């Protein structure tokens with residue numbers, strides 16, 4: 001399912017620590033390694049503050065890690081500077097949670113969509129109207145939206161414009177940061193359908209950040225679960241129901257579904273997530289894990305393969321050979 005010939009971006013051993021008061025360090029990402037493939041979606045899931053957005057910002061060069069490499073078609077993005085970095089940015093675009101705040105409110109939709117194309121000299125000013133209409137229609141909006149301002153549109157329409165702007169540069173990868181969480185559930189569904197259609201047509205790799213495992217498992221080809229800056233499980237999207245890590249299982253149990261068995265106990269994680277300034281030695285999930293053993297308080301579990309495209313960081317499991 002994941003062919004290395006289709007590998008487009010590989011993050012290797014990404015670590016980022018932020019200085020905090022009292023000389024302490026906040027570890028936002030700890031040795032994170034993930035692979036992104038052409039035409040496939042990797043869903044990155046975890047609670048607020050787990051480091052998923054920090055990680056994805058590295059992929060679009062909005063920030064740099066302290067350690068590690070981000071290899072995009074063989075080039076390490078963390079080493080690029082100046083014009084080389086600017087040119088590379090065309091290939092990896094980002095869609096934010098709230099396009100309303102990332103758009104210039106004084107710009108019409110036509111200018112919002114065409115701005116990056118003009119910046120990279122891809123079109124002439126005289127072509128703006130036709131180009132904006134083409135991309136608006138691609139995201140199922142009427143070409144007449146080109147004359148609107150962002151505040152004259154609904155949240156779902158603004159998100160479609162954000163997607164139109166992102167695909168206008170014909171990128172090879174798009175990072176979507178909680179791109180649907182501010183929308184009504186019915187609108188969320190139509191935006192996900194749109195993203196899936198565009199991905200099929202254009203063979204784009206997508207990195208999709210979310211905190212809703214139920215949503216992610218409906219369309220992601222692989223799902224990576226993050227906890228306190230660590231990847232604790234990577235599993236094919238179609239197998240998410242078979243996830244084994246105690247944290248992923250707790251997330252699964254908490255998914256609300258009208259077809260769920262209401263007699264079955266909902267497993268909850270009783271305690272609060274520890275502060276990222278105070279991550280315990282050993283397994284980061286130990287303070288909330290009902291299976292915690294002595295080794296979990298001493299040794300940090302490394303990711304090991306326990307099935308096809310299935311990796312887990314937990315001392316309960318042995319590597320499959």
Ligand code: SF4
Nearest residue numbers: 283286289296314315
């Ligand atoms: Fe629980 Fe130990 Fe596995 Fe961590 S390593 S999830 S504490 S069993």
